[in-house]
Amino acid sequence: MTAGNKVLVIAEHDHGSIRCATLNTVTAALLCGAEVHVLVAGHRAEPAASAAARITGVAKVLHADAPQLAEGLAENLAAQVVALAGPYGHLLFAATSAGKNVAPRVAALLDVAQISDMTHVVSPDTFERPIYAGNVIVAVQSSDPIKVLTVRTTAFDPAAPEGGSAQIECVAAVADSGLSSFVERIVAKSERPELGEAQIIVSGGRALGSSESFNTVLTPLADKLGAALGASRAAVDAGYAPNDWQVGQTGKIVAPQVYFACGISGAIQHLAGMKDSKIIVAINKDAEAPIFSVADYGLEADLFQAVPELIAAL
Ligand code: FAD
Numbered sequence: 001m002t003a004g005n006k007v008l009v010i011a012e013h014d015h016g017s018i019r020c021a022t023l024n025t026v027t028a029a030l031l032c033g034a035e036v037h038v039l040v041a042g043h044r045a046e047p048a049a050s051a052a053a054r055i056t057g058v059a060k061v062l063h064a065d066a067p068q069l070a071e072g073l074a075e076n077l078a079a080q081v082v083a084l085a086g087p088y089g090h091l092l093f094a095a096t097s098a099g100k101n102v103a104p105r106v107a108a109l110l111d112v113a114q115i116s117d118m119t120h121v122v123s124p125d126t127f128e129r130p131i132y133a134g135n136v137i138v139a140v141q142s143s144d145p146i147k148v149l150t151v152r153t154t155a156f157d158p159a160a161p162e163g164g165s166a167q168i169e170c171v172a173a174v175a176d177s178g179l180s181s182f183v184e185r186i187v188a189k190s191e192r193p194e195l196g197e198a199q200i201i202v203s204g205g206r207a208l209g210s211s212e213s214f215n216t217v218l219t220p221l222a223d224k225l226g227a228a229l230g231a232s233r234a235a236v237d238a239g240y241a242p243n244d245w246q247v248g249q250t251g252k253i254v255a256p257q258v259y260f261a262c263g264i265s266g267a268i269q270h271l272a273g274m275k276d277s278k279i280i281v282a283i284n285k286d287a288e289a290p291i292f293s294v295a296d297y298g299l300e301a302d303l304f305q306a307v308p309e310l311i312a313a314l
Helices: 020-032 046-053 074-084 097-110 211-225 233-237 268-274 303-313
Strands: 006-010 035-042 058-065 090-094 114-118 120-123 126-131 136-141 147-151 167-171 200-204 228-231 258-262 279-284 297-300
Touching: 006 020, 006 074, 020 035, 020 090, 020 120, 020 147, 035 046, 035 074, 046 058, 046 167, 058 074, 074 097, 090 097, 097 114, 097 147, 114 126, 200 211, 211 228, 211 258, 211 303, 228 233, 258 268, 279 303
Parallel strands: 006 035, 006 090, 035 058, 058 167, 090 147, 114 147, 200 228, 200 258, 258 279, 279 297
Antiparallel strands: 120 126, 126 136
16 A cells, blocks of 8 residues: 555534544644544434535545444444555544544554554654653654554544534444444433533542542532533542543543643642643642642642632622
């Protein structure tokens, strides 16, 4: 296979619209090569394909439509990407749960290395990525003919969702791999912004002590600010907060405009997930807590007193 300067971004979508993570991935793609294409694989996902075509900077949308692509099963999507990979020098996925489920399969099928969690494009074959929970940044040079990358979305601004007018090309869908089948999707419904896309996040740690405290102390603050709720791993492991609220090395990587860390000590694994936030506000009763070393605003106080006072003042 020959390398090209064409880049293929694998879109995340809900059949109707394109997820924000794909916009960040398009920005990264534009730094990798001259011509950026977007793959929209789904079933009856024409609105998503049209939305992808309007993203500024996208030259072409490949639209694969088939029932076996409806639910984003990783085996089928990986096969679809591999079937189309030939002309591309780069295949880019957002480093989300969905992207991380498919990219390794694609890399393995193409027998190339995957470069994970890319944060900076040095040149079309050299990329930076964090290791050791973000304490070291390595530059990785790849000589593979096709570079398979997952993109840390918080490291790249989103491409403008409107302004483009790319051509949409229908491509043949691959057959069902038969390796997996769709059983059920249970989607947590929430009025709140999605954690990975929120402008403001209110996060709580072990200090909250119970899920009731999350509800009674942090939820009103999040409601007042229109914020998403997050949590440390200690809070999640203790059952105070659901799994998908976890921020950090083994949770979500976030970079909102404002991040409130309430009763979170600031372990490196937590910082790895939120230290790129524009403004960090920490409330902790221990003046020595490491979270204060990254905080723009630090309040040494008991959160059970400080948070209600903050809500009253807002
Ligand atoms: P603690 O460290 O116990 O801190 C609680 C803080 O609350 C303390 O600073 C205390 O002073 C303060 N406090 C107590 N009472 C009050 C009060 N009334 N008012 C105000 N402050 C109060 N952690 C993550 O968060 N995300 C991850 O993704 C993650 N991944 C990990 C991966 C690995 C491989 C490992 C080994 C660990 C990982 N961890 C992760 C765990 C991490 O090391 C810490 O254990 C965890 O972040 C601690 O959570 P915490 O700050 O809520 O709890």
